[in-house]
Amino acid sequence: MDCALPSAYKSLQASWNQARTLPESFPAYLLQVESSQPAAWRQEIEDTMGLATTGLFDTHPSNGDRIRRARRAGEPGVFHLDGPATGLFADFEVLAKQITVLHYAEDLGIPMATVKLVPLSGNPALVQIRSTTESND
16 A cells, blocks of 8 residues: 555645545545556566565564565464454444544644545546546656
């Protein structure tokens, strides 16, 4: 999902500039942006994810280092889940909307009094903006 963030933020900026609208659920929007990427893009990320190494000033291990350590440990793991991680939450959609507002206000500094939060479904403006910004990359 990290790789989809630049594209998602670019389209959010366009949506904000054009109509002061933002998706009411950023996690759902990010998932939509990621799933709309070409299969070759996703395959390239999957193929190269394990190659990264942790830098000297990184605060967390790279995905590559995490994968290598897990394989070296040879352990079966302590948590197994078949299905999306959203199943771990009683009402993920409500939580996602609350976190979205906090993300917009606190992380991105958007004045929420001026924002129109819109659902993803049936909102051609967000879809159009996303496809327009992606074609300009």
